[in-house]
Amino acid sequence: MQLQAVEKAISQAKKTFIHNHIENWLEPGETVTKQALQDLRDISKYL
Secondary structure: OHHHHHHHHHHHHHHHHHHHHHHHHOOOOOOOOHHHHHHHHHHHOOO
8 A cells, every 4th residue: 555655656756847847948949849849748648
């Protein structure tokens, strides 16, 4: 039971880290288009 709680907490931390990175560090520009950024946001919902 405790192991499941730890696994869930780690999974949530990974999701939070990825969402934070997408929102705060990636910007549309030369290498990342607005559409690519939106695609990353959409895909990250399924993590």
